[in-house]
Amino acid sequence: MEENSLSQCDAQQRVDQIHAFQQEMDELENDNVIEISAEQKNRLSGYHQQLLQRLSDTYDVDTSRQSKQLSLGMRIASMLGALAMATSIFFLFYQFWGYLNTAVQVSILVIAPILLFIVSLKLAQAEKSAYYSKIAALVSLACFVLNLSMLGQIFNITPSPNAFAVWAAFSFLLAYACNARLLLFFGIVSLSGFIAMKVGSWSGMYWINFGERPENFLLPSLLIFLLPHFSDHRRFSGFASIYNVMAMIMLFLPILILSNWGEISYLSWSPEMVEGCYQLTGFALSVAAIWFGVKRQWGEVTNTGNVFFILFLYTKFFDWWWDWMPKYIFFFILGLSALLALMVFKRVRLSDLSKGAT
Numbered sequence: 001m002e003e004n005s006l007s008q009c010d011a012q013q014r015v016d017q018i019h020a021f022q023q024e025m026d027e028l029e030n031d032n033v034i035e036i037s038a039e040q041k042n043r044l045s046g047y048h049q050q051l052l053q054r055l056s057d058t059y060d061v062d063t064s065r066q067s068k069q070l071s072l073g074m075r076i077a078s079m080l081g082a083l084a085m086a087t088s089i090f091f092l093f094y095q096f097w098g099y100l101n102t103a104v105q106v107s108i109l110v111i112a113p114i115l116l117f118i119v120s121l122k123l124a125q126a127e128k129s130a131y132y133s134k135i136a137a138l139v140s141l142a143c144f145v146l147n148l149s150m151l152g153q154i155f156n157i158t159p160s161p162n163a164f165a166v167w168a169a170f171s172f173l174l175a176y177a178c179n180a181r182l183l184l185f186f187g188i189v190s191l192s193g194f195i196a197m198k199v200g201s202w203s204g205m206y207w208i209n210f211g212e213r214p215e216n217f218l219l220p221s222l223l224i225f226l227l228p229h230f231s232d233h234r235r236f237s238g239f240a241s242i243y244n245v246m247a248m249i250m251l252f253l254p255i256l257i258l259s260n261w262g263e264i265s266y267l268s269w270s271p272e273m274v275e276g277c278y279q280l281t282g283f284a285l286s287v288a289a290i291w292f293g294v295k296r297q298w299g300e301v302t303n304t305g306n307v308f309f310i311l312f313l314y315t316k317f318f319d320w321w322w323d324w325m326p327k328y329i330f331f332f333i334l335g336l337s338a339l340l341a342l343m344v345f346k347r348v349r350l351s352d353l354s355k356g357a358t
């Protein structure tokens with residue numbers, strides 16, 4: 001694999017592979033499995049050191065355990081700093097907004113997000129780690145959200161779900177420009193909310209009451225799941241996983257709610273029939289998600305399917321036994337079900353290991 005074609009995530013994986021290879025070589029030498037000459041060892045060590053230095057200079061990857069720990073702290077600090085600055089902008093606007101005339105208000109609302117957007121793009125091009133560009137991008141998004149909200153109040157514009165579509169577009173633009181997963185999350189939430197609101201309004205309800213029908217989120221979940229498959233996301237670290245997890249949450253949460261409160265469904269059946277239908281659907285889809293995640297080696301899909309399968313199972317246990325069964329027996333059965341699930345997963349894991357060995 002050529003270094004120029006790597007993403008930052010691929011470069012970090014290459015660094016981790018080098019460290020794993022060096023550790024395994026040391027173990028093999030200590031166990032007298034292999035023996036290499038001092039010259040070969042020096043050549044190999046020199047090659048790895050040069051490669052690690054090039055990867056570090058080009059992609060700003062972590063070449064040691066200490067640098068990984070520091071990078072994690074830097075990411076946490078940048079996220080908290082961005083959220084704090086965005087919150088500060090929000091309260092600053094509302095603190096002094098009444099002292100400004102309309103022309104100044106409109107000018108600030110228009111200029112602030114554009115200026116911060118340009119700053120975030122410049123920082124994304126200048127720095128490799130993109131810590132500062134992500135802060136500027138999140139503050140730019142906060143200013144943009146305030147832009148539409150405050151302009152609507154100034155000019156008495158009727159609220160509509162279209163604002164969420166505009167916020168989603170701006171969030172996606174910033175997320176892909178700065179490789180920012182938090183902004184991608186905001187974009188997915190805004191886009192899903194917009195689609196759910198439109199589906200609700202098409203069904204006859206007022207758009208702001210879209211949450212009264214959980215099925216409004218089923219169409220957005222399908223769209224969000226398909227979006228990353230239309231283009232290559234290998235250059236964007238963690239984006240595909242966020243799409244998959246968010247899509248599955250928007251699919252399974254409405255099903256979980258409707259499996260317990262069938263009267264809020266669009267379906268005209270009896271609540272009991274609706275609940276039973278969605279319970280079966282939830283179990284089937286969660287098992288399918290586990291199988292599909294294992295087959296495609298998508299860990300986030302497998303884990304999310306596991307979580308919701310357990311939630312569906314435990315809610316049924318609660319419906320069946322909580323009111324009449326002694327609590328110590330109820331929780332004992334929960335423990336036994338967890339042990340049974342552990343045994344099943346262990347059997348599946350061992351079968352996969354045996355297939356890999358053959």
